[in-house]
Amino acid sequence: MPFTYNRTIRFHDTDAAGVVYFANVLSICHEAYEESLAASGINLKGFFTNASVGFPIVHANADFLRPMYCGENLTISLIPQKLSVDKFEINYEVTNTDVLVAKAITRHVCIDVSSRSKQELPDEMIEWLELNRRDAEGAERRKSREVM
Amino acid sequence: MPFTYNRTIRFHDTDAAGVVYFANVLSICHEAYEESLAASGINLKGFFTNASVGFPIVHANADFLRPMYCGENLTISLIPQKLSVDKFEINYEVTNTDVLVAKAITRHVCIDVSSRSKQELPDEMIEWLELNRRDAEGAERRKSREVM
Amino acid sequence: MPFTYNRTIRFHDTDAAGVVYFANVLSICHEAYEESLAASGINLKGFFTNASVGFPIVHANADFLRPMYCGENLTISLIPQKLSVDKFEINYEVTNTDVLVAKAITRHVCIDVSSRSKQELPDEMIEWLELNRRDAEGAERRKSREVM
Amino acid sequence: MPFTYNRTIRFHDTDAAGVVYFANVLSICHEAYEESLAASGINLKGFFTNASVGFPIVHANADFLRPMYCGENLTISLIPQKLSVDKFEINYEVTNTDVLVAKAITRHVCIDVSSRSKQELPDEMIEWLELNRRDAEGAERRKSREVM
Numbered sequence: 001m002p003f004t005y006n007r008t009i010r011f012h013d014t015d016a017a018g019v020v021y022f023a024n025v026l027s028i029c030h031e032a033y034e035e036s037l038a039a040s041g042i043n044l045k046g047f048f049t050n051a052s053v054g055f056p057i058v059h060a061n062a063d064f065l066r067p068m069y070c071g072e073n074l075t076i077s078l079i080p081q082k083l084s085v086d087k088f089e090i091n092y093e094v095t096n097t098d099v100l101v102a103k104a105i106t107r108h109v110c111i112d113v114s115s116r117s118k119q120e121l122p123d124e125m126i127e128w129l130e131l132n133r134r135d136a137e138g139a140e141r142r143k144s145r146e147v148m
Numbered sequence: 149m150p151f152t153y154n155r156t157i158r159f160h161d162t163d164a165a166g167v168v169y170f171a172n173v174l175s176i177c178h179e180a181y182e183e184s185l186a187a188s189g190i191n192l193k194g195f196f197t198n199a200s201v202g203f204p205i206v207h208a209n210a211d212f213l214r215p216m217y218c219g220e221n222l223t224i225s226l227i228p229q230k231l232s233v234d235k236f237e238i239n240y241e242v243t244n245t246d247v248l249v250a251k252a253i254t255r256h257v258c259i260d261v262s263s264r265s266k267q268e269l270p271d272e273m274i275e276w277l278e279l280n281r282r283d284a285e286g287a288e289r290r291k292s293r294e295v296m
Numbered sequence: 297m298p299f300t301y302n303r304t305i306r307f308h309d310t311d312a313a314g315v316v317y318f319a320n321v322l323s324i325c326h327e328a329y330e331e332s333l334a335a336s337g338i339n340l341k342g343f344f345t346n347a348s349v350g351f352p353i354v355h356a357n358a359d360f361l362r363p364m365y366c367g368e369n370l371t372i373s374l375i376p377q378k379l380s381v382d383k384f385e386i387n388y389e390v391t392n393t394d395v396l397v398a399k400a401i402t403r404h405v406c407i408d409v410s411s412r413s414k415q416e417l418p419d420e421m422i423e424w425l426e427l428n429r430r431d432a433e434g435a436e437r438r439k440s441r442e443v444m
Numbered sequence: 445m446p447f448t449y450n451r452t453i454r455f456h457d458t459d460a461a462g463v464v465y466f467a468n469v470l471s472i473c474h475e476a477y478e479e480s481l482a483a484s485g486i487n488l489k490g491f492f493t494n495a496s497v498g499f500p501i502v503h504a505n506a507d508f509l510r511p512m513y514c515g516e517n518l519t520i521s522l523i524p525q526k527l528s529v530d531k532f533e534i535n536y537e538v539t540n541t542d543v544l545v546a547k548a549i550t551r552h553v554c555i556d557v558s559s560r561s562k563q564e565l566p567d568e569m570i571e572w573l574e575l576n577r578r579d580a581e582g583a584e585r586r587k588s589r590e591v592m
Binding site for chain 3: 015016017019021022023024026027030048049054056057058059060061062063064065067106113116
Binding site for chain 1: 156166186192197
């Protein structure tokens with residue numbers, strides 16, 4: 001099963017059109033990434049604050065399929081994938097009671113924070129990638145078996 | 149017991165000083181208010197979107213006692229109080245593993261949304277106020293009994 | 297010349313990594329869109345609040361090329377393009393003293409807000425699209441002439 | 445004259461009630477503070493990112509007098525005041541075409557960032573405080589003379 005994160009839409013997520021402001025959907029997806037890191041034992045404070053290694057996002061994209069309203073309960077599922085020795089991407093699916101409302105991707109590179117030069121992914125990230133990838137593959141295998 | 153809301157600090161809550169951006173503490177308190185409304189059976193989408201009655205904040209204040217870092221798990225407890233027929237305020241206490249890190253107040257007036265004129269609090273809000281006030285008083289009574 | 301919008305990076309745009317939080321780059325691009333609408337005479341309050349016609353974003357993507365720091369002065373240039381009778385997209389280039397630091401695209405559909413069904417772009421948006429497209433083409437023609 | 449900062453309300457400042465989300469008013473006030481620091485020659489990147497001395501907000505309050513809508517042009521005027529050797533506060537008035545729409549205060553302490561212990565305000569901040577205080581006093585003196 002891919003990692004999933006539940007998130008209620010908050011008033012500050014919305015805009016004057018009455019629905020979630022588009023860029024906030026990406027922030028909500030990033031929260032799912034943070035939660036999955038924490039779930040694999042990574043200390044978020046150390047990871048995101050004053051760390052020597054960072055994973056800045058170099059690309060992001062999102063498709064917004066349906067409007068999202070304050071108070072709705074979203075489920076964000078997340079599948080990361082290693083792209084190279086210093087790069088990975090994460091696919092997110094945002095659903096509201098099983099209806100897909102948005103999809104997104106974030107692509108990250110691993111850098112040395114002080115020089116901002118690329119460096120190889122550290123062990124804890126490779127473990128996180130493998131753990132979540134395997135989990136997701138298991139779910140896909142089960143799904144195809146059910147279809148057969 | 150006052151209503152409590154648990155909230156992990158997210159990366160987007162923080163700023164370049166490495167801690168939660170001050171105004172975001174008020175947003176997190178507002179989330180607790182939303183969660184307590186939902187807990188008392190109020191539909192948040194109807195409450196915050198296209199409603200005929202609104203409860204805009206006319207005053208807010210906050211004391212920031214300690215820095216808050218990404219990944220920390222906060223508990224926000226909330227005690228509302230009716231101030232008059234058309235006004236209430238909410239007291240929030242934000243704690244991190246039992247240490248008080250921030251306190252805040254929001255004061256709300258009840259208005260007719262189309263005319264923006266003041267109007268009496270509707271029944272569902274009076275019930276919410278009484279429910280949460282009573283809960284909080286119960287906790288305080290228990291606390292003083294323990295002290296005696 | 298494409299429409300340009302100048303924007304100083306604010307403390308609340310940044311995160312604990314010390315640079316602009318990725319999703320906020322899209323918000324800054326959206327500000328440029330708002331400013332270009334206002335520049336063509338569109339009333340933003342009527343456009344974004346309680347309007348009968350809306351232009352929700354159905355797709356967005358961004359490439360983040362360099363970190364952006366608090367206090368830096370960005371220039372966002374914007375070129376919109378009509379895609380069909382009910383759809384347009386906007387290309388944004390974000391530069392910091394002539395260095396490209398990010399690129400983004402937002403794709404919008406025109407809807408009737410109450411039914412949320414697609415409808416043809418209204419005249420004021422077609423004018424805005426033509427005005428900004430022509431401006432941008434003029435700049436490109438001038439640029440190719442300079443190259444020759 | 446007190447320092448003033450002009451700011452158009454952006455779509456992302458608003459919420460599903462159609463007006464500026466309350467906590468964002470404080471963020472807009474903080475932008476005015478940032479702009480006044482820059483105007484007195486302080487480098488914002490150095491000031492807010494990786495600095496050894498910081499000025500965290502320990503208290504904030506705001507009164508929200510009128511709703512603010514997307515596209516409106518606000519003027520924020522700012523008067524700082526030194527409270528003690530390690531503390532100052534800033535008073536903000538937010539107006540929309542000369543009508544007061546909000547007032548706010550932020551109170552700051554000066555700390556050594558690594559130890560988070562209080563320390564005396566550095567010279568550049570004392571200069572900024574004196575410059576903006578004097579400017580504001582001048583305006584008040586002129587105003588009382590006009591009244592006489």
